[in-house]
Amino acid sequence: MSIQAFTRNVLLSGSAVCAVMAAPAFAQSNEAPDIIEVWGTQIQSSSLYMGEEEIGLKQADHLSDLLRDIPGVDIGGTHSVNQRINFRGLDDRNINVFIDGALQTNYMFHHMGNLLINADILKSADIQLGANSVVNGGIGGAIRFETKDARDLLDASENPFGGRVMVGYNTNAQHSYSLTGYGQLGERFDVLGYFNQVDRDNFEDGDGVDTIGSDGTTQNTLIKVGFDLSANQRFELSYDNLEDEGDYTQRPDMGVRTNKAITGDLLIPTEYTRTSWNAGYELDLGEALSLRATYYTNDLSLYRDQRATITRSGPGKESKAFSNNYGVNILAQSVWNQGTIRHDFTYGLEYFNQELNHRADLSSTAPATREEGQSLAIFAQDEITFANGIIVRPGVRYHRFEQEIFSTKSSDSWDDVTFALAGEFPVTEELRFLASYTELFKAPELAEAFVGGAANKIINPDLEPEGGDNIELGVRYSTMIGEGSLNLGANVFRQRITNYIGEVPVPGSTTGEEWDENRGELKLEGFEASAHYGLGAWDFLATYSHSDADDKKLTGSSGDSLREIGDQLGLNVAYTFTEHDIVLDYTVQVVMDQSVEGAADKKGYDVHNLSARWNEPFEFKGLSVLFGVDNLFNETYTSHASRVGESNHPVFGHLVLNDVEPGRNVKISLSQRF
Secondary structure (H helix, E strand, O other): OOHHHHHHHHHOOOOOOOOOOOOOOOOOOOOOOOHHHHOOEEEEEOOOOOOOOOOEEEOOOOHHHHHOOOOOEEEEOOOOOOOEEEEOOEEHHHOEEEEOOEEOOOOOOOOOOOOOOOHHHEEEEEEEEOOOOOOOOOOOEEEEEEEOOHHHHHOOOOOOEEEEEEEEEEOOOEEEEEEEEEEEEOOOEEEEEEEEEEEEOOOEOOOOOEOOOOOEEEEEEEEEEEEEEEOOEEEEEEEEEEEEEEEEOOOOOOOHHHHHHHHOOOOEEEEEEEEEEEEEEEEEOOOOOEEEEEEEEEEEEEEEEOOOOEEOOEEOOEEEEEEEEEEEEEEEEEEEEEOOEEEEEEEEEEEEEEEEEEEOOOOOOOOOEEEEEEEEEEEEEEEEEOOOOOEEEEEEEEEEEEEEEOOOOEEEEEEEEEEEEEEEEEOOOOEEEEEEEEEOOEOOOOOOOOOOOOOOEOOOOOOOOEEEEEEEEEEEEEEEEOOEEEEEEEEEEEEEEEOOEEEEEOOOOOOOOEEEEEOEOEEEEEEEEEEEEEEOOEEEEEEEEEEEEEOOOEOOOOOOOEOOOOEEEEEEEEEEEOOOOEEEEEEEEEEOOEOOOOOOOEOOEEEEEEEEEEEOHHHOOOEEEEEEEEOOOOOOOOOOOOOOOEEEEOOOEEEEOOOOOOOOEEEEEEEEEO
16 A cells, blocks of 8 residues: 555544545546646545545635635635634644645744645645544644645656646736646656746725735745655655735734724735745555655744834834744554454654744844744554454554743643544445544644744743543445435544643733643534535535534633634535536535624625636647636625624724625636646
8 A cells, every 4th residue: 555545544544534526526437537637636534425436626726715615624814824724613723734744833923824825736635623543643633735746747648748837817806827847857857846926906805895905925936856766765855935925914814994993004014934845755665664754844934014013012123933843754554464354554753843933123133032842743553454344443642842932941841642542333335433532632832923922931830731532423324326326424523622721921920921821621512414426427515514612611711723613514516518528516605603602603604606617628738727706696704713703992992803705706717738
């Protein structure tokens, strides 16, 4: 089994295997997809079940296009610098997010997101909601993004070189282009070069209100070089740089109404950059050993010229924050057959070193605020498959985290061993039940970088890491009805987070010191369900998800890292004109009203999206046309994962915090493959 295959298997441990389709990739056809179909993102999620072999293909402008219609998942934030992945109410500060193996743990600025991701170049996204395996350390789950490389693109072509040019235009309010070149240099070398630029204007919401501070430019450069050391060994080196620059509002996570009420039309020159270097090694010795090792550096920088602003401490300054990270990931699998029993051993380690720095005034020679964290995890899991089809997955994971705050000369460390047990139980060939239990561990995160959170922060000597457990039960059912296939799946979960950590002022301190403290228990409960039916050229998908957070046992607020998304219904209908290679797709997302104890209620909404993809129109070889209308009925709405609600500010008065989504948007893109 290949390393890619067993990585996917362990990610889906204890949950319903699935694939998601926004624009189906000919799910019911046995024919090989057209070469143009390679350009898209394959999506898999543990919250859906659509059959063991079906993979969904999406073509997305941004992360919300890619993930928002997956049950249990939402993307908060309308601004390009404020992408926030949300699983079952927990944001990316509780989720392990990887891009080509590089961990994206960065707490930069509470008014911005911590992720810079370009959806266009993503090859795949494997999504694990909840902690269901010792292979993943995220307390709320994990998502692993992989970017495209030359080898994948060349597999669909007989030519040793290829390229792609794409131009796109959105009426509300964006245009973009990308250039890609790739080739095989001799028998062993392959290379890919990619550049993408997105130019944004200020969009209008469904009420026709024009945003301010969204006008900017994002550029992404990716270079990958691969070398096949032998038939079963490969080395790959990549450089990935994403820069987002523009004159943005002081608080990009808040809507135009709030920003105008506080700062008027004030905009702040902003530069947000991620630079990653990855060195990867793959070894495939068959069942004896499959191994993938990655060494990476992943650096973020956030610059803002705030000299036109007035802060609590006086006139604003030019400020910059840095997150300099490096790490090592090793993931391996070995298979051992013991008579009629098969053991799939998965084992490895993750090491991550993170350093956050902040310079409050770039004109000053004062030293930067600095803090550092080091985490190490070692894990092992055995997937035991019996002759009757029953699968049992025991696992163990060792965690260790060390933290040092240099400005206050404070340091400490935490470690623990956690266990997991999952199983799959076939009743018939069509029906299977799943169950999993996983213990949780999360060490305290580093202080917020851009506000210099470590300047006055000390470590609480009585602080305990977050713990608890995650329990899930699932069912899969797959059968044929006439000439069509029906797939039903559901997961029920209960997650309990103990020793929940929050940052508070140090009791009795006269110098403004802060530290982390344990606040009690947080409980998350809910379910995800899906029904998929494919019949010839038709494809139907219905999903429903529910999540509810119980924070009654917390001694304080759960903070922005918990944003409940409540109840959501998704419907998708697609039809493929096989003869003309045209796919029509209609998607509806219905989000219910939600009551949140101690906060403003969240208003429900329904959003309708329509798209059409036409490959090689009029037999024009290599050309692909994508046309779509997002928010077809011009709904005015705010994602439940975004900033939402109202506030009575002592200085600015009544504020509406809603980060309202764009209104109707007609988009078209043309891409030419060579």
